Amino acid sequence: MTSTRRSFCELGSAALLVGLVGCGDDAPSGTADAGGSGDPGSSTGGGGTSGALEASGSSSTAGESSSSAADTTDSSAASTGSSTSGDGSTDGGSTGVDLCEASPGSIEGPFYRPGIPIRSNLDLYGDLGIAVHLSGRVIDGDCLPVVGAIVELWHASPAAPDRVPGDTDASYDATLEYRYYGQVATDARGRYAFDTLRPGWYLNGAEYRPAHLHVKIWVDDEQRLTTQLYFEGDPFNDGDPWFDPTMVLALADDGSVERDFAI
Numbered sequence: 001m002t003s004t005r006r007s008f009c010e011l012g013s014a015a016l017l018v019g020l021v022g023c024g025d026d027a028p029s030g031t032a033d034a035g036g037s038g039d040p041g042s043s044t045g046g047g048g049t050s051g052a053l054e055a056s057g058s059s060s061t062a063g064e065s066s067s068s069a070a071d072t073t074d075s076s077a078a079s080t081g082s083s084t085s086g087d088g089s090t091d092g093g094s095t096g097v098d099l100c101e102a103s104p105g106s107i108e109g110p111f112y113r114p115g116i117p118i119r120s121n122l123d124l125y126g127d128l129g130i131a132v133h134l135s136g137r138v139i140d141g142d143c144l145p146v147v148g149a150i151v152e153l154w155h156a157s158p159a160a161p162d163r164v165p166g167d168t169d170a171s172y173d174a175t176l177e178y179r180y181y182g183q184v185a186t187d188a189r190g191r192y193a194f195d196t197l198r199p200g201w202y203l204n205g206a207e208y209r210p211a212h213l214h215v216k217i218w219v220d221d222e223q224r225l226t227t228q229l230y231f232e233g234d235p236f237n238d239g240d241p242w243f244d245p246t247m248v249l250a251l252a253d254d255g256s257v258e259r260d261f262a263i
């Protein structure tokens with residue numbers, strides 16, 4: 001079943017190579033990605049953020065208006081569940097108390113792109129940034145590993161470690177390279193892993209969104225979870241309309257962090 005999903009995605013990539021020729025210019029505004037929100041997901045409830053916007057990283061005003069419909073749709077596609085208890089900084093690790101409860105969902109945002117390449121290293125060119133080595137398990141409601149689940153990760157471009165708000169904003173790649181987009185399948189222990197860089201900030205209207213990672217999980221071609229991960233200590237966590245304190249990553253000094261997803 002894993003191979004089926006992977007093949008699907010590979011075919012999707014091929015199709016996209018053709019399709020993007022005509023729609024690539026739309027992607028920065030978020031409209032091109034809106035089509036990806038129509039996945040027949042296994043929505044288990046609304047994300048509670050319907051109607052809220054996630055703006056383009058390059059043009060906040062245009063991005064807001066064009067991404068509105070996408071995000072409204074996306075919120076219904078986000079799989080949700082009871083939030084795990086705890087302070088949010090460690091609940092996703094292997095030592096959390098409520099690991100079997102479904103991980104909370106969030107909006108997909110306007111920059112999801114079908115056909116995400118199969119790869120675990122999202123830093124294609126050794127960009128300047130802060131290393132993030134994200135790994136963990138996908139588990140079911142009985143805390144059993146889900147083998148062959150597809151974990152998709154995508155995020156905005158990284159920021160230099162000394163970046164401050166007002167520097168060049170981060171943005172999502174709309175090219176055929178799919179920079180900072182990747183998907184992997186969970187192994188026999190239900191584990192996944194990605195190496196990437198901490199994303200930068202971009203404006204959502206007049207406010208910056210905190211650094212965040214988008215995650216989507218599929219099982220047997222069924223969308224099971226769409227969510228976002230945040231970073232401990234980000235100055236824009238507070239006040240962000242989608243920030244979820246139970247979805248915060250606390251990086252070790254080497255950038256490693258464990259995060260399990262229950263579906």
Ligand SMILES: [Fe+2]
Nearest residue numbers: 054109212214
């Ligand atoms: Fe985003």
